[in-house]
Amino acid sequence: MALAVTSSNAITGSFSSRSNPSYEPSKVLQLGNFQPLDRRDLSSTGVNVSRRRGKVRPLHAEPKKNNSMVPAAATIVAPEVVEKVEVEDYERLAKDLENASPLEVIDKALEKFGNDIGIAFSGAEDVALIEYAHLTGRPYRVFSLDTGRLNPETYKFFDTVEKHYGIRIEYMFPDAIEVQALVRSKGLFSFYEDGHQECCRVRKVRPLRRALKGLRAWITGQRKDQSPGTRSEIPVVQVDPSFEGLDGGAGSLVKWNPVANVEGTDIWNFLRAMNVPVNTLHAQGYISIGCEPCTRPVLPGQHEREGRWWWEDATAKECGLHKGNMKDENVNGTGNGAVHANGSATEADIFTTQSVVTLSRPGIENLVKMEERKEPWLVVLYAPWCRFCQAMEGSYVELAAKLEGSGVKVGKFRADGDQKSFAQQELQLGSFPTILFFPKHSSRPIKYPSEKRDVDSLMAFVNALR
Ligand code: SF4
Numbered sequence: 001m002a003l004a005v006t007s008s009n010a011i012t013g014s015f016s017s018r019s020n021p022s023y024e025p026s027k028v029l030q031l032g033n034f035q036p037l038d039r040r041d042l043s044s045t046g047v048n049v050s051r052r053r054g055k056v057r058p059l060h061a062e063p064k065k066n067n068s069m070v071p072a073a074a075t076i077v078a079p080e081v082v083e084k085v086e087v088e089d090y091e092r093l094a095k096d097l098e099n100a101s102p103l104e105v106i107d108k109a110l111e112k113f114g115n116d117i118g119i120a121f122s123g124a125e126d127v128a129l130i131e132y133a134h135l136t137g138r139p140y141r142v143f144s145l146d147t148g149r150l151n152p153e154t155y156k157f158f159d160t161v162e163k164h165y166g167i168r169i170e171y172m173f174p175d176a177i178e179v180q181a182l183v184r185s186k187g188l189f190s191f192y193e194d195g196h197q198e199c200c201r202v203r204k205v206r207p208l209r210r211a212l213k214g215l216r217a218w219i220t221g222q223r224k225d226q227s228p229g230t231r232s233e234i235p236v237v238q239v240d241p242s243f244e245g246l247d248g249g250a251g252s253l254v255k256w257n258p259v260a261n262v263e264g265t266d267i268w269n270f271l272r273a274m275n276v277p278v279n280t281l282h283a284q285g286y287i288s289i290g291c292e293p294c295t296r297p298v299l300p301g302q303h304e305r306e307g308r309w310w311w312e313d314a315t316a317k318e319c320g321l322h323k324g325n326m327k328d329e330n331v332n333g334t335g336n337g338a339v340h341a342n343g344s345a346t347e348a349d350i351f352t353t354q355s356v357v358t359l360s361r362p363g364i365e366n367l368v369k370m371e372e373r374k375e376p377w378l379v380v381l382y383a384p385w386c387r388f389c390q391a392m393e394g395s396y397v398e399l400a401a402k403l404e405g406s407g408v409k410v411g412k413f414r415a416d417g418d419q420k421s422f423a424q425q426e427l428q429l430g431s432f433p434t435i436l437f438f439p440k441h442s443s444r445p446i447k448y449p450s451e452k453r454d455v456d457s458l459m460a461f462v463n464a465l466r
Contacts, residue, residue, distance in 0.1 A: 094235035105258035107401035110138040116216035118143045123291035124155040126221030145172040147193035147203035157279040172207040212243045217254040234260045357411040364413045377409045377438040383416035386432040390451040
C-alpha cells in the first residue's frame with residue numbers, strides 16, 4: 001500500500017509548485033517510506049507546532065494481517081498519540097457554521113484537527129476542497145481510494161493535482177486477497193448482476209475504514225443537491241455516524257462536509273474563478289465520477305447521480321462511504337425500515353387529495369393485468385412513514401391536479417407491510433417511492449428512473465410516454 005504524507009503548502013510550503021518554482025516533487029515527504037514528521041521538522045518549515053498533536057501516521061491503523069498482501073510499511077503505527085480532541089458539541093457547531101463559507105469551515109476543521117484530519121478526494125469536482133485547504137495556508141492531507149477500476153483520466157488527474165499543489169495523495173488500496181476472492185468467485189462485473197454493494201465493500205468501504213482508523217476527522221465533498229434521496233440532510237459537521245477514528249468506538253471520528261450547502265454550479269464557478277485543474281472526464285459529460293464500469297455521462301437535465309449505478313434503484317445510490325446518510329427505509333438496502341418493519345402505520349397517510357386515486361391490492365392487480373386501458377395511469381408505490389415519499393408529496397399532489405381532465409389518471413398504492421413482497425415481485429418496487437407509468441396500450445408498467453421528483457420532471461416523464 002502506497003502511503004504518502006500529503007504535504008500542504010504549510011507543511012511543505014516551500015514545495016508548492018505554484019508558490020515556488022524550485023519545487024521538486026521527489027523531495028516531498030513520503031509516508032510510503034514512512035518518515036515520521038516530528039516537531040523539529042515542523043519548526044523548520046515554519047508550521048505553528050502548537051497546533052499539531054502528534055507525529056504523522058499512515059492512514060492505516062489496523063494490526064498487520066498475516067495473509068494480507070499489504071506492504072509492511074503500511075502497518076507501522078506511530079507510537080505516540082497522547083492528546084485527545086476536546087469534547088465538542090458538533091450539533092451546535094454545525095448550527096453555528098450553517099451559514100459559514102466552505103473556506104471558513106475548512107479553516108476551522110484544519111485548525112481543530114491539524115494532522116489528524118484528511119480530505120477525501122474522489123478525483124472529481126471535490127478538488128475544490130483541496131483548493132480551499134490550500135487557500136487557508138494551513139497544513140492538510142489528502143487521501144484517495146484507488147479501487148483499481150478508475151478511469152485512466154482519473155489517474156492522470158490525480159497526478160495533475162499532486163503536481164499542481166505540490167502534494168502527495170495518500171492512496172488507499174483494497175486488500176488484494178479480498179479482491180482476488182471476489183473476482184475469482186463472481187467475475188469482474190458481478191455488480192451488474194447482484195448489486196454494487198459487495199464490490200464497493202471490498203474496493204472502497206474497507207480501504208476507507210482503514211484510512212479513517214488513522215484519523216480523528218475527515219473532510220468530504222458531499223453536497224445536499226447531489227442526491228435528494230440520500231444527501232438532503234447532511235450537516236456541515238457531524239460526529240461520523242458510521243465509521244471509527246483513531247481512538248476507536250462510536251464518536252471517535254468527526255466528519256466535515258464544508259460544501260454541504262453549496263450548489264454544484266457554485267462549485268464550478270469557484271473552480272473556474274480559481275483556475276483549478278479538473279478531471280477531463282467532465283468535458284465528456286461526466287458529473288459524478290467514480291469507477292469506470294459504474295459511472296457514465298449524463299444528459300443535459302439529468303441528475304448527476306443518474307450516472308452512477310444506473311441499473312439500480314435511484315434512492316439507494318450510496319457506495320457505503322456515506323452510509324450514515326441512509327436512514328430508515330434505506331438502512332438495510334431493502335426499503336424496509338426497522339421501525340416500520342411490520343408495516344404498522346404510525347404516520348398519517350399522504351397524497352390525500354381527490355386528484356390521487358387510492359388503489360387497493362385488487363385495484364392495482366387489475367391495472368397490471370389489463371392489456372388495453374381506457375387511459376394511462378401514473379402510480380406511486382409509497383409508504384407514509386418514508387421521508388422521501390413525504391418529501392415528494394407536494395409535487396405529486398400538484399402534478400395530479402394539473403393532470404385532472406387530461407386523460408391521465410394519477411394513483412397511489414401503499415406498498416409497505418404485507419403488500420411489500422407483492423410489490424417487489426410484481427411492481428418493480430426497489431425502495432420507496434417507486435413511480436410507475438402504465439401506458440394505455442401496453443400491459444408492462446414503466447418505472448420512473450430519476451431521483452428528480454419535482455412537478456416538471458414528473459410531467460416530462462408522463463408527456464414522453466402518454
Ligand atoms: Fe466496484 Fe463499481 Fe463499487 Fe467501483 S463503484 S467499487 S467497480 S461496484
